[in-house]
Amino acid sequence: MKLLVDVRDLKFVLYEQLNVEDLCKYPLFSEYSKEMFDMALEQAEKLAEQEFYPTNKKGDKEGCRFENGLVKVPESFHRPYRLYCEGGWLAMADDPEVGGQGFPFIISNACVEFFAAANWALLMYPGLTHGAARLLKKYGTPELQEKYMYKMFSGEWGGTMCLTEAGAGSDVGNLRTRAVPQGDGTYKIEGQKIFISSGMHDLTENIVHMVLARIEGAPKGTKGISIFLVPRFLVDDNGNLVDNDVNCGGIEHKMGIHGSATCVLNFGENGKCLGYLMGEPNKGMRIMFDMMNEARLFVGMQGLAHASAAYLHALQYARERVQGTPVEKMKDPGAERVAIINHPDVRRMLMFMKSSTEGLRALMHLAAYCLDRVQVAETDEERDLYQGYVDLLIPICKSMGSDLGFRVCETAVQVYGGYGYTSEYPVDQFLRDCKIASIYEGTNGIQALDLVGRKIAMKRGLLFKNAVKFSTELTAKFRKNYRMREMLEIYDEAAESLIQVTKFFGLKGMTDEFHVPILYAKPYLDLFGDVTLGLLLLWQAYIADRKLYEIYADHGAKDDKARQAVVASNRSAAFYAGKIASAKFWMFQVLTQAAGKARAIMTSDKSPLEIPEEGFALV
Amino acid sequence: MKLLVDVRDLKFVLYEQLNVEDLCKYPLFSEYSKEMFDMALEQAEKLAEQEFYPTNKKGDKEGCRFENGLVKVPESFHRPYRLYCEGGWLAMADDPEVGGQGFPFIISNACVEFFAAANWALLMYPGLTHGAARLLKKYGTPELQEKYMYKMFSGEWGGTMCLTEAGAGSDVGNLRTRAVPQGDGTYKIEGQKIFISSGMHDLTENIVHMVLARIEGAPKGTKGISIFLVPRFLVDDNGNLVDNDVNCGGIEHKMGIHGSATCVLNFGENGKCLGYLMGEPNKGMRIMFDMMNEARLFVGMQGLAHASAAYLHALQYARERVQGTPVEKMKDPGAERVAIINHPDVRRMLMFMKSSTEGLRALMHLAAYCLDRVQVAETDEERDLYQGYVDLLIPICKSMGSDLGFRVCETAVQVYGGYGYTSEYPVDQFLRDCKIASIYEGTNGIQALDLVGRKIAMKRGLLFKNAVKFSTELTAKFRKNYRMREMLEIYDEAAESLIQVTKFFGLKGMTDEFHVPILYAKPYLDLFGDVTLGLLLLWQAYIADRKLYEIYADHGAKDDKARQAVVASNRSAAFYAGKIASAKFWMFQVLTQAAGKARAIMTSDKSPLEIPEEGFALV
The missing domain is CATH 1.10.540.10 (Acyl-CoA dehydrogenase/oxidase, N-terminal domain)
Known part of the structure; x- marks a missing residue:
């Protein structure tokens, strides 16, 4: 396997x-x-x-x-x-x-x-x-480009993104790294960056850093940030590598991703660090945002990948690990022992993992597909439409990928039982490695603010309207299949809940209760993610159902018993049946709860804002 | 702090x-x-x-x-x-x-x-x-007792519980460790136990193991299990310590609790391991169950304790870590930077942690209190009543303590951001240490089966009826306070949802759909836990509200403004206001979702049971 x-x-x-x-x-x-x-x-x-x-x-x-x-x-x-x-x-x-x-x-x-x-x-x-x-x-x-780029695309040299500083994490606008023009178009760079992944390592002979810094005299905040190419070694005119005063001050000891070097980087400790401006001055944030979509999707992919590996490992373990008797024979001490995949609680956990992983996979690849459609778009309208999908999907990919991926890894540990907690098996590492994904490339709280504060508001809500339209048109097809009806009803209700909260946020945002959408941005993102995965899994079920009935027809299987026999003996049929089960799990176990989640948000309870600071704890 | x-x-x-x-x-x-x-x-x-x-x-x-x-x-x-x-x-x-x-x-x-x-x-x-x-x-x-017990109660010697074997974890009835009667009332013990916490260590000179084993010829399954005292060193008649052929085969390398020795123990490798029967033969499981309540509460306490420490550390960090501007000034690059506790998303996370921790604390101590009331009960009725509360509460303490405790630790890491993922700060350890709690002393899946399969069914549902009665009588008092009304309405609805699912399970259990309550036992336990914490937090809010209004009265504070001034300047008032905020968070954010959780369970979706095994994955 x-x-x-x-x-x-x-x-x-x-x-x-x-x-x-x-x-x-x-x-x-x-x-x-x-x-x-x-x-x-x-x-x-x-x-x-x-x-x-x-x-x-x-x-x-x-x-x-x-x-x-x-x-x-x-x-x-x-x-x-x-x-x-x-x-x-x-x-x-x-x-x-x-x-x-x-x-x-x-x-x-x-x-x-x-x-x-x-x-x-x-x-x-x-x-x-x-x-x-x-x-x-x-x-x-x-x-x-001539000097540095080709060797980066080939992997001969490494590269990094240097944003975070000790006092500027989520608040990147507060950074202190300075860039002083040298008059020849180059800049002296001075400052310290922390949490720089791949900041220093021995996989490549050179590393090219992209460093956010403020040009002397530039405005405060994000509007005064520029971005610089700062190689560890400069390439001189003879093609030789020359030290550029970029030094590693140490690496972090972390819960996971131990193989990834998380570095403190000191630029210009000796006043000799040279940087080249990328793009225009003070446009650093916009340029970074340009790269952000793929970086955040990449983190979403991390969550998906950990979920995928954790699920398949847990599945294999559940198939092989013999423990306990079938539930019907619980009271028969002589009953044969069975693999734990036969226990309902284990199956429920596996179904959660399967459904989540498959939903995340569809989500990530849909976002990637939309990025391609932006590339190949033949009209501005088409490009804008797909770019809008991308913009809306990215914070969900990043946040759902990392949060749900972590949840799947956690469930894998649970399926393994005590063994899952040991380093003898791989799932403990998946869990530890996965945890960082909710934090870097913008914490999931930042993703939620991006969704609520930027993406939903963009173009007077057009992105959201287009997403709703996409859902409406797609599900219209499903309505013709009566076997989809029950799932579709749950999906419709959940989608309606999401629309209600979105409108509610829109109204609150215009009043002096504008804090409310900010306070509940993350639960809103979670709800958005639930509904999005619901749509994707429903779509998959629709396709799978059609294919499954084609197989039934091929086998002349016309009643339940005959169909069950087909599913039991035909791998394709088993696969499609599994796809439908994934969708059912998500609809029946997750989306049935969407209305409650929407209700929780729309209570607008402001007690988290109003509690006096001492009220959190006197100790 | x-x-x-x-x-x-x-x-x-x-x-x-x-x-x-x-x-x-x-x-x-x-x-x-x-x-x-x-x-x-x-x-x-x-x-x-x-x-x-x-x-x-x-x-x-x-x-x-x-x-x-x-x-x-x-x-x-x-x-x-x-x-x-x-x-x-x-x-x-x-x-x-x-x-x-x-x-x-x-x-x-x-x-x-x-x-x-x-x-x-x-x-x-x-x-x-x-x-x-x-x-x-x-x-x-x-x-x-004379030889071993006193030195254990003083801590001079250690002790363990030896249940798990490689082939007998959750399925303890399948164990293979043998006990052969020696004719003199003692037994030769032979077998291997794994995952034995404190199984071997150098804190004490002797360790007294309580070992589950099957006496030769005893019935299969749990009904043939006896329990033996097996000291690492026997005390001979002169009071000397004599080796008893108990050997440690190694320790586990684990995700957390690194300081706790998790051992493989080999009993009787050389055929010289002596054990003493505790209680009657074949009553080992009953005896273990006797001890189980406290052991499981102890694990619940672990979850509470990690949650408590994680919350308070995150709170301190949030008060000290300066990052970003107040939300009203997000677009002003020159705005002063504030501690992150001022950000709504961070406050929401802190409120979740506070509310969860306080709910868990009330839950654990309520269970402990009931144990005391069993001890001091003056009538059989009283004892039975409190024992019933204990029996019902224990699986919830264990499972909610570990699951919700883990969730709080995870949130603490999120509040710390990148720093939380490093071992520089303590929260990464809390998260790793806490993870085991959902697994040992009976996985949380086992707790759910205990609740659904045993506790709810006990005495024709009397335990549950008594719990409902407790809730009804207690909340009757709250109804007199109109400030409790909104929270109470949400609680009532959530409690009603729990009652509905309980009845639903009762009916299903009597049909050929008896798999359904087993399949959804864990979500049911979670719902039970949500409602129980809700009751406890509501109770606390009721008390806090009364005390808060006493303080207001003492200060002659009669309108909102005056009351806010009291809360801002009076530590007791701030504490009580914080208690009310905890209850509000739980009611408005958690219990508003109870009906959805109940609905998810009552869909009775059996697809996790019906999916063909190949449908999980063909790979």
Whole structure:
């Protein structure tokens, strides 16, 4: 049994739900085909399983080491990193002109699921490099691109994003790193950054940092922030590497992702750190936001990937671990012992994990698909529509991916019982590795503010209206199938609850109760996520139901008994039955609760704001 | 600021909600007084803060070491352990005749909160000793008591409970450890136990194990299990310690509680392990169950304690960590920066933590109080009533304590942001330490089965009926206060939802759909827990409201403005206002969702049972 990604489900999303092969009809992807997509997925799976996964636990145990200002990653990471770069995985979806392979983003993103599930800490290195390289591609001068970019897209050099400072985390506008113009177009950079993933390591000989800093005299807050390319080693005119006064002050000891180097970086300790402005002065935040969607989707992918691996491991364990008797024979001490997958409570936990993982998978790949549709859009309207979907989906991908992914990992530990708590099995690491995802790339609280304060308000609510329209048009198709009726009723009610809260927030936002939408932004995001996953799973059930009845027809199975026999003996039928079960679980167990969640928000209870600070505790 | 236990809230539960000083009216506790209770609490807090807490992180980093068959606990644990024993904390609530102090159990349990919050891994050693010692007291012969028991109650020797085997975790009836009668009343013990907390360590010179085993020829399953006292070293007739062939085969490497030695124990590897039967043959399970309530409450206390420490640490951090501007000035880059406690999303998280922690505290201490009332009951009816409350509350204490405690720890990490994920701060350890609580002493799935399959069904539902009666009578008092009305309405609806599901389960249990209550036992337990915490918090709000209005009256504060001024300047008023806010949060944010949770269960969706096994995944 394969334990990282359910490829059958992944392909269901790609080919049966999103029909991604249709992307090949656009000129940009005309050289591609479903066969090539499949081949890429197969290769990614192979590399992930054979090279990434075996180093996952090793990396967790060994961790990174900080010695004499340098950082050593786990020894075992070097080989899979090299193979990953050689395979061209880093720039899989980038322009051939920068050395990329030009795949649709969704296929590259699908490959990410394998690598992320196999060894997230390792994948972070090329993941961050990619973001920095893309920024350089979009905003760098040809000269800088020539010197730095190609080696980043190939993975020969690393890259980072340097935002956080000790006093500027969520409040990035408060940063203190300074940039002093040198008159020749370059800047002296001075300041300290913390929590810099991949900030220093020995996988590559050079690391190119993208650093947020304030040019001397620039306005306070986010409007005075610029972004600079600051390489660890400068490339001089002879092509030699010259030290650029970027030093690592130490690494963090963390709950998880031990193989990922989380660094303190000191820029210009000796006054000799040079940076190159990317784009225009004071536009750093806008440029960062430009990169943010993919970075946040990447974190959502982390949650999905941990969930996927945790689910499949727990499933395998539940199939193999013999413990207890069937529930009908609880009182018969002589009854045969069965695998724990037979126990209702374990099945319920597995169904929660399955349903959540599949919902997240559909969500992430839908967002990736919309990013591709933005690329290939033939009209402004089309581009705006898909960009709007992306903008709305990203905070949900990031927050739901990390929160629900964590919940799935937690459930995996529970399925393993005591063994799950030990490092003998892999699920404890999934849980620890996953926890960071709700924090970095903007805490989930920040995601909720982004959704409520920006995305919902954008263009007078047009993004939300378009999403509702999408849901309405899609579900109209389902209504023709009477077997969908019960699930659809629950979905409709949940979607209506979400619409009610959205309107409610809109009204509150215009009054002196504008605190209320801010106070309940995160529960709102959670509700939004529940409903979105509900729509995606319902959509999947609709497709699966059709395919299942085709199989029944092929087998001439006309009554329940005959159909059950088909499901029991035919793998495709079993798969589609499983898809319907996932949707049922989400509708019946999650979306039945949507109205209650909406009600909780709309109580508008302001006691969390009104409680006197001493009231929290006198101690 | 004190960061382990909110003593003001603890005393509120003890003296304002449960009026525990009234226990002193009973002959058993007539020598005690509120002053003596307070003194004990004060001493416990001091020892916990000054000696336990400083060793918590050390113990996490150092962990236990297995060397040559012996286990070394973290070096720093020896001193606080000695002080704990010297202070007589281990047998605080036990009979003076066994060296105990004879305190009411609730006071001893209240002291547990301090120690557990300060260093749970360390507290596990005496915690397990206590359970074993009590078992010996109840079921041992005077000779065995003389030899072993007193040194256990004093903490000079350790104790354990040995249930789990590799093939017998939740399915304890499947165990293989054998006991062969020697003809002289003793037994040869042979078998392997795993996951034995405190199974081997160097805190004490001897360890007395209580071992579940099957006497040769005894029936299969739980009905053939007996329990044996098996000391690591036997005491011979001259009082010398003689090796008893109990060997440690290794320790587990775990996600948390690194300072607690989790051991593989081999009994009779050399055929020389002697055991003494406790109680009658084949009554081992019943005897274990006898001890189970306190053991499970102890695990609930772990969840509460981690929640308490996590909340108070996060609160302090939120008060001190400056980040971002007030929400009204979000767009003003020059606005002053404020502590993050001022941000609505952080306040919402803190309120969730506060409300949950206080609810759990009330729950645990209510259970402890009922245990005391069983002790002092003057009639059989009274004893049965309180024993019924205990039986119903215990699975909720264990499961809600561990699950909600974990959720609070997770939220603490979120409040700390990136720092929370590092070992620089304590919350990452709380999260990791807490995770085990949902697994050991019966997984939370087992707790749910205990509630649904045993407790609810007991005496034709009498326990549940009594609980409903308790709620009805208590809330009748609240109805006179119009300020309670809105909260009460929500509570009433939630309680009604719980009653509906309970009836629904009762009906299903009698049909061929008896799988349904088993499938949804855990969500039912969660709903039960939500409602129970709701009742306790509502009760607290009622008391707090009365006291708050007394303070208002004392200050002649007759309008909102004057009252707000009192709350802002008077610490008692702030505390009571905080209590009301906790109840509001639970009612408005949690219990508003109870009907949805009930609805989810009552969909009776059987797809988790019906999905074909291949439908979970084909991979």
